[in-house]
Amino acid sequence: MFKFALCFLFLFPFALHAQDKKQETNNPSLISSPFESYPLTEDILLKLEKIEKECKNLPPEPQKENTKSDLITDDDHIEGYIAYISSKRGLMNILRENNFTPKEFVIAHLTLQETLNMITDEEISTYEQNFILSSNIEFAKENMYRIIKILKGNC
Known part of the structure; x- marks a missing residue:
């Protein structure tokens, strides 16, 4: 009986830890990001096209010393993009004129990127496809050229 209790005492914490890890990996809210539920619409695409056209006419701004222009496109760096x-x-100024906040602009761009990646990358698993709205996938298929043009732009 003592051996059973001792064995149970050692194995119980490991079993609890394994259950916690399984729950963490099965929880989609831990791995989702804001752009995965952001709906793409014609209105947003028109605003982004207008912003891109106006952005081409901007004079180049001088680089500040500690400003990175080659930020990594990762949802963990959304705040860095916004800054x-x-x-x-x-x-x-252009964003304000078009009623866009920096956060909305960043999320819209990341949503366009992720959705375009989804429809052009043949090796993406079904598991990963579940994180992009199906309406966004259809929208991107219909407007692929316009989306590529926005993403290739200067803004």
Whole structure:
């Protein structure tokens, strides 16, 4: 009986830890990001096209010393993108004129990127496809050229 109790005492914490890890990996909210539920619409695409056209006419801004222009496109760096965009006065003025916040602009761009990646990358698993709205996939298929044009732009 003592051996059974001792064995149970050692194995119980491991079993609890394994259950916790399984629950963490099965919880989609832990791995989802804001752009995975952001709906793409014609209105958003038109605004982004207008912003891109106006952005082409902006004079180049001088680089600040500690400003990175080659930020990594990862949802963990959304705040970094927002700060970077907020530091560009010309772009901020254009965003305000078009009723866009820097956060909305970043999320819209990341949503366009992720959705376009989804429809052009043949090796993406079904598991990964579940994180992109099916309406966004259909929208991107219909507007692929326009989306590519926006993503290749200067903004």
